[in-house]
Amino acid sequence: MSFVADVLLLFITIIFPPFGVFIIGGCSVDLLINIALTSLGYFPGHIHAFYxxxxxxxxxxxxxxxxxxPAPGVYSDAINTGGRQVYGAVIVEETVVA
Structure with a gap:
């Protein structure tokens, strides 16, 4: 992601934290936890999403x-690997050849 995409992601998370979590982690346990925390209060959802x-x-x-x-409290493989695909012990990194 570029700097602009990161800033846009943070802006989306400020407005609605579960959508920011969905963008980086997909439909996972982390999303359900964030929805529950956001329903309990606006700030717990923000803290979890920004973490x-x-x-x-x-x-x-x-x-x-x-x-x-795995990071403490993070259950999604997409978040734990920084968006990279993990197949067993082999880590596949996408590269663009110009």
Missing amino acids: LEYVYMQRRDYGLLEPFE
Whole structure:
């Protein structure tokens, strides 16, 4: 993702936290947890969504030299791997050849 996409994602999360979680993690347990936290109060949903986005962006930008341990409280593989596909112990990174 580019800087503009990251800013847009953060803006969407400010308006409606579950939609920001859905964008990075898809339909997962993390989305259901965020919906429950947002229904309990607007700020718990924000804290959870921003934590998930922090983990996602940090792992996406860091790169995967070796597999990460799952982050505490994160249940989605898409978030734990920074959006990369993981097949067993093999990590596949998409590259664009121009």
